[in-house]
Amino acid sequence: MKKAIVPFAAVLLLAVLPYVAVQFAGLGFLFGIIIPYIAIVVFTTGVVYRVIDWARSPVPFRIPTTCGQEKSLDWIKQDKLENPSNFFQAVARVLSEVLFFRSLFRNTKAELHDGPKLAYGSSKFLWLAGLAFHWSMLVIVLRHYRFFIEKVPGFVQILEAGDGFLDVTLPALYLTDIVILAAVTFLVVRRLQDAKMRLISLPTDYFPLFMILAIAVAGVFMRYLTKVDVMSVKDLMINLVHFNMTLPEGIGPLFYVHLFLVCMLAIYFPFSKLMHMGGIFMSPTRNLSNNSREKRHINPWNPDIKIRTYAEYEDEFREKMKKANLPVEKK
Amino acid sequence: MRRVMKIRERILIFCGLALFLFVVSYAFLQEGKAKKIPTPVAESASEQCVESREYMRANHMLLLDDWRHGAVREGERIHVTPDGRKFEKNLSTCFQCHGSRGFCVRCHTYASAKPNCFSCHHEM
Numbered sequence: 001m002k003k004a005i006v007p008f009a010a011v012l013l014l015a016v017l018p019y020v021a022v023q024f025a026g027l028g029f030l031f032g033i034i035i036p037y038i039a040i041v042v043f044t045t046g047v048v049y050r051v052i053d054w055a056r057s058p059v060p061f062r063i064p065t066t067c068g069q070e071k072s073l074d075w076i077k078q079d080k081l082e083n084p085s086n087f088f089q090a091v092a093r094v095l096s097e098v099l100f101f102r103s104l105f106r107n108t109k110a111e112l113h114d115g116p117k118l119a120y121g122s123s124k125f126l127w128l129a130g131l132a133f134h135w136s137m138l139v140i141v142l143r144h145y146r147f148f149i150e151k152v153p154g155f156v157q158i159l160e161a162g163d164g165f166l167d168v169t170l171p172a173l174y175l176t177d178i179v180i181l182a183a184v185t186f187l188v189v190r191r192l193q194d195a196k197m198r199l200i201s202l203p204t205d206y207f208p209l210f211m212i213l214a215i216a217v218a219g220v221f222m223r224y225l226t227k228v229d230v231m232s233v234k235d236l237m238i239n240l241v242h243f244n245m246t247l248p249e250g251i252g253p254l255f256y257v258h259l260f261l262v263c264m265l266a267i268y269f270p271f272s273k274l275m276h277m278g279g280i281f282m283s284p285t286r287n288l289s290n291n292s293r294e295k296r297h298i299n300p301w302n303p304d305i306k307i308r309t310y311a312e313y314e315d316e317f318r319e320k321m322k323k324a325n326l327p328v329e330k331k
Numbered sequence: 332m333r334r335v336m337k338i339r340e341r342i343l344i345f346c347g348l349a350l351f352l353f354v355v356s357y358a359f360l361q362e363g364k365a366k367k368i369p370t371p372v373a374e375s376a377s378e379q380c381v382e383s384r385e386y387m388r389a390n391h392m393l394l395l396d397d398w399r400h401g402a403v404r405e406g407e408r409i410h411v412t413p414d415g416r417k418f419e420k421n422l423s424t425c426f427q428c429h430g431s432r433g434f435c436v437r438c439h440t441y442a443s444a445k446p447n448c449f450s451c452h453h454e455m
Contacts, residue, residue, distance in 0.1 A: 044355050048348055055344045087339065148358030152443040160443065170392045171444060227389035230442045241358045281347060 004192060007207035011214050011261075018260035023253045031256045032236055032247050039263035046270025047278055054282040060299040062292045064090075065285045070293070083290050090289040098280055101131050126190065133183035136176040137212075139163060140219075143174075147237040169224065177220055184213045208274055211265045218258040228252035371434050378428065381410065381418055395422075395448065422452050 021027040068079025081102075084090040096102040109123040143159050146152045164172035188209050191201045222228045232248035233255055239246055269275065281287065314321070314328055321328050353360075380387055381394065398420040401407040410418045418424050426434075432449060439446055 040355070044352065047351065051344065051348055051351075055341075145358060146443040149361045150441075151361075152440075157443060161445075167447075170396050229388065230444070231438055234442055237358075241361070278347075278351075282344075 001198075003198075003201060003203050004206045007203045008210050010207065011210040014211075014261060014264055015214055015218070015257050018256040019253045022256045028247050028251075028256070029245075031260055032251075033240065033245055035260065035263050036240060039266040043266035043269055047275070050270055050275055051278045051282065054279070058301065059284045059288070060301070061297055062288050062290060063284050064288045064290045066290050070290055085291050085294070086289050090287055094281060094287050097286060101127055101134075104130060125186070129183045129186040129190070132179050133187065136180040136183065139176045140174075140180060140216075143176075147234050148241050150238055171223060173224075177216070177223070180216050181213070181220070184209055184216065188213065204273055208265070208268070208272065211261060211268075215258060215261045215265065218254060218261065222252070222254055222258060226252065226254055228255045371430075371437055379416075380428070381412055392446070395425075422448065 018031045022031055064084070066083040068082025069076060070083045071078045071085035078085065080089045081093055081096065084093050093102075104127040105124065107123050107126050108120045111119050111121065113119055139159055143156060143163065145156045146160070149156075160174075163174045163176050166173055166175065188206070191197045191205060191209075229250050229252065232251045235248040236251065239248075265274075269277075311329075314330065318328055318330070382390075387394070398410065401410075402420040408420050410420050412418070426432075435446060435448075438444075
């Protein structure tokens, strides 16, 4: 349990820190302006650095993981998505992974019954919750453009209208707020409830989940319950993107909790598992086509080995070999 | 780098990175100056509003929703404040001090929050 409690305590600490600092120590400038700039620089350069680092790493051989019929004779039907044989099929496979988490759909769970009998069953909940969480996250992140752009762009307004179409509560309830809270809660509970999952879960699995949960809870509180001054929040964000370092007065401290947690997550991002955002595109087991039988892939940094054939050897030593009565091929 | 990255891979990766950078810096690329939109205040600031300014800034929509419910569904057309002042539950009560619809629109457009008052109440 320590593996879950330590990250939980860390998130709690990170949440309390800006509250105290802004409310009682007047450090609004640090938490409202300096830390966000640091966060965006670390996040952007970190992600770009890691992707370029992966791009520069050698992938000498084809190592795709496949689970379908490889391209073979004409009368054997190829499974084009599971075993792509060209670039476009590989792209389709990566996209199906990125957009729909295709391989997670095959997730199974193992159960031990009396007997003892081991039974495997399909388990779609991880796939469902993962997909729900990631899509909600995307919509929520895009929706937040409304705070950063003075004239809110059309696509953000469309997203807001679609997301709030239920038109219940004031301000209008966003579906994604509910979905993300439910999905992340499920993802935490999934790790905690099963002994096998607890064993393989690490603090680095819990930490981002708790962070995202805390960010979402702070956001939901600001929107629906305790309220902050949205006008000043937007003033601050507009100031930030135009490099005007003035801090509007009177934003509630809860906003700084939300902002600080987001900044910490952004700073943590490039150093952590969250880099699967870039990694999913860069994994050679996923993005390569399986054409090893069609094309010969030669390791590009194979050393230039000087080969010495037996004929050359014999040419050099023929006379000596003859004197020692060793058999030679060419007299 | 001894490995020769294929041109196609390189183009793809740089397109991806460019897309990432575009999404991150989208707000930074927008035109416009950093200027504070002045929060509008009531014209006759002498008279006190239904609730305190802080409460109204955060929760005016809840109050208006309450008014609508009270007036339309329960026939309660008079709002009595805790200190005994009386107000008619009507949008035009608001606009006696708060000008017109433009008073609402300025902030609401800025914060991209769409009030649905004006889908019925047209001329205010």
